[in-house]
Amino acid sequence: MSSDDTRGRIIDAAGEVFAEKGFRAGTIREICRRAGVNLASVNYYFGDKEHLYIEAFKLAHPAGPEPNLAQDWPDGALPNEKLRAFIHEMFKRLLRVESPAWQMRLLQREILEPTPFCMDVMREYFLAKSTHLMSVLDEVLPPEMPLYRRHQIGFSIIGQCVYFRAASPVIRMVIGEREQSEHHTVESLTDHVCEFVLAGLGLAPPLGKTAGDDNRLDFSRTDQAAAFTPQRKHESFVDEQEQDRVKP
Amino acid sequence: MSSDDTRGRIIDAAGEVFAEKGFRAGTIREICRRAGVNLASVNYYFGDKEHLYIEAFKLAHPAGPEPNLAQDWPDGALPNEKLRAFIHEMFKRLLRVESPAWQMRLLQREILEPTPFCMDVMREYFLAKSTHLMSVLDEVLPPEMPLYRRHQIGFSIIGQCVYFRAASPVIRMVIGEREQSEHHTVESLTDHVCEFVLAGLGLAPPLGKTAGDDNRLDFSRTDQAAAFTPQRKHESFVDEQEQDRVKP
DNA sequence: GTTGATTTCAAACGGGCGTTTAATATAATT
DNA sequence: AATTATATTAAACGCCCGTTTGAAATCAAC
Numbered sequence: 001m002s003s004d005d006t007r008g009r010i011i012d013a014a015g016e017v018f019a020e021k022g023f024r025a026g027t028i029r030e031i032c033r034r035a036g037v038n039l040a041s042v043n044y045y046f047g048d049k050e051h052l053y054i055e056a057f058k059l060a061h062p063a064g065p066e067p068n069l070a071q072d073w074p075d076g077a078l079p080n081e082k083l084r085a086f087i088h089e090m091f092k093r094l095l096r097v098e099s100p101a102w103q104m105r106l107l108q109r110e111i112l113e114p115t116p117f118c119m120d121v122m123r124e125y126f127l128a129k130s131t132h133l134m135s136v137l138d139e140v141l142p143p144e145m146p147l148y149r150r151h152q153i154g155f156s157i158i159g160q161c162v163y164f165r166a167a168s169p170v171i172r173m174v175i176g177e178r179e180q181s182e183h184h185t186v187e188s189l190t191d192h193v194c195e196f197v198l199a200g201l202g203l204a205p206p207l208g209k210t211a212g213d214d215n216r217l218d219f220s221r222t223d224q225a226a227a228f229t230p231q232r233k234h235e236s237f238v239d240e241q242e243q244d245r246v247k248p
Numbered sequence: 249m250s251s252d253d254t255r256g257r258i259i260d261a262a263g264e265v266f267a268e269k270g271f272r273a274g275t276i277r278e279i280c281r282r283a284g285v286n287l288a289s290v291n292y293y294f295g296d297k298e299h300l301y302i303e304a305f306k307l308a309h310p311a312g313p314e315p316n317l318a319q320d321w322p323d324g325a326l327p328n329e330k331l332r333a334f335i336h337e338m339f340k341r342l343l344r345v346e347s348p349a350w351q352m353r354l355l356q357r358e359i360l361e362p363t364p365f366c367m368d369v370m371r372e373y374f375l376a377k378s379t380h381l382m383s384v385l386d387e388v389l390p391p392e393m394p395l396y397r398r399h400q401i402g403f404s405i406i407g408q409c410v411y412f413r414a415a416s417p418v419i420r421m422v423i424g425e426r427e428q429s430e431h432h433t434v435e436s437l438t439d440h441v442c443e444f445v446l447a448g449l450g451l452a453p454p455l456g457k458t459a460g461d462d463n464r465l466d467f468s469r470t471d472q473a474a475a476f477t478p479q480r481k482h483e484s485f486v487d488e489q490e491q492d493r494v495k496p
Numbered sequence: 497g498t499t500g501a502t503t504t505c506a507a508a509c510g511g512g513c514g515t516t517t518a519a520t521a522t523a524a525t526t
Numbered sequence: 527a528a529t530t531a532t533a534t535t536a537a538a539c540g541c542c543c544g545t546t547t548g549a550a551a552t553c554a555a556c
Binding site for chain 2: 542543544545546547
Binding site: 111140163164182183196200202 | 360414
């Protein structure tokens with residue numbers, strides 16, 4: 001258990017604070033206050049703020065046993081099952097609210113705004129993650145598809161997952177608090193991204209209406225859509241969510 | 249023209265600096281240095297740093313003429329053409345390197361880490377953007393699909409676009425500088441996301457291999473109802489390990 | 497040219513930050 | 527018990543920040 005000694009308590013508190021506010025805005029004073037230790041302890045145990053951040057990040061990086069290794073799969077697993085497991089794991093980590101919730105937030109922060117001193121750990125982590133996803137995609141994508149194209153597809157999948165987490169404040173502005181808490185859960189988002197991605201890859205039926213004859217462009221567009229699409233629903237965008245926190 | 253007087257030069261410089269470093273890390277001193285004005289000018293013209301940020305953000309928000317209004321479309325435009333135009337416009341704004349490159353970066357920053365004083369402008373902007381995307385999707389998605397599902401699809405599309413920009417440093421770590429500069433251009437990424445999204449919606453052929461039936465599910469003929477059968481919730485083979493890492 | 501308002505300027509203020517220090521308390525070793 | 531090593535503490539240092547100030551410069555109108 002790392003939260004017994006001073007050093008461990010500092011790292012834990014640092015992880016929380018840095019994940020919440022970032023490296024620069026997260027202050028040593030708050031970290032020490034939260035850890036219940038003296039201000040000078042950080043410099044005593046870690047030298048300076050930067051090295052404390054690195055230590056916290058190293059702890060966050062391999063956070064928990066990385067379960068998604070290629071050889072972990074049962075031999076008979078279908079590609080869509082593997083893909084689903086990958087996305088599910090991603091959302092579980094991104095959205096988890098349990099005790100060590102800060103690890104993924106810290107990682108996410110490094111993705112979107114890298115600090116110069118963690119590049120090596122980051123590269124290692126993402127190479128592993130990407131390689132794993134690529135190995136799954138390889139079973140699905142045609143062999144003649146160029147590598148850059150496979151990469152684009154992989155990042156499209158990861159990007160969707162990360163976005164739902166990273167942009168959640170702005171998403172809440174659009175769909176309202178209720179819809180978000182109800183439908184942007186691990187399970188619901190996993191279902192959605194899986195459906196969308198698998199459809200794009202041809203492993204599941206497409207999400208659009210299948211009115212036409214084949215999956216070519218469908219020409220039954222405007223009339224049908226205008227007739228059946230309830231326009232009211234768009235007004236529910238405005239969705240009476242009001243939290244104002246404005247300053248005087 | 250805003251860049252002639254002192255006030256305008258300050259706003260321009262503030263936009264750049266805030267877009268690069270964020271509200272907190274961007275200092276008034278650097279802004280004034282870049283604008284070539286005295287340090288006290290910010291407080292003379294704007295009162296304080298926060299109001300300067302708001303002014304810069306207001307200028308960034310309607311950056312350029314917003315071309316993507318629903319009524320702008322030619323009446324005969326197909327849904328996939330509209331979708332492509334939406335994605336293309338998104339990437340053009342996200343990846344542009346021309347003179348006012350900072351507007352979208354500032355907006356992107358507010359998406360991923362909102363400052364409390366721009367919420368209103370943000371909400372207005374994103375409601376408009378989302379409503380527009382939804383109106384396009386409505387022509388494609390079956391009318392009985394619930395609203396939350398449409399929202400998820402919309403955010404999946406936007407999320408892909410934003411991610412390619414926001415995570416570009418980490419993406420570069422994985423694919424290398426050459427592949428990124430060569431294939432992560434506005435046109436190449438527009439092509440990719442369009443293909444992927446349209447395939448997911450059934451407006452284009454899927455990206456996966458279509459030849460063999462080795463491990464591929466066959467959806468050659470599916471009725472519409474099949475598209476909405478919920479995925480199995482619990483994949484038993486998915487990892488169960490949620491333990492925290494314990495330090496030795 | 498004088499007056500009066502507006503704009504620029506150099507300098508400083510107070511506060512929060514990361515970091516250091518030197519003294520003290522605790523533990524370990526002999 | 528005495529001595530050394532280790533850990534904690536309160537206080538301070540120096541730095542950069544946003545902000546303020548009061549005087550100098552610039553401009554406008556008569």
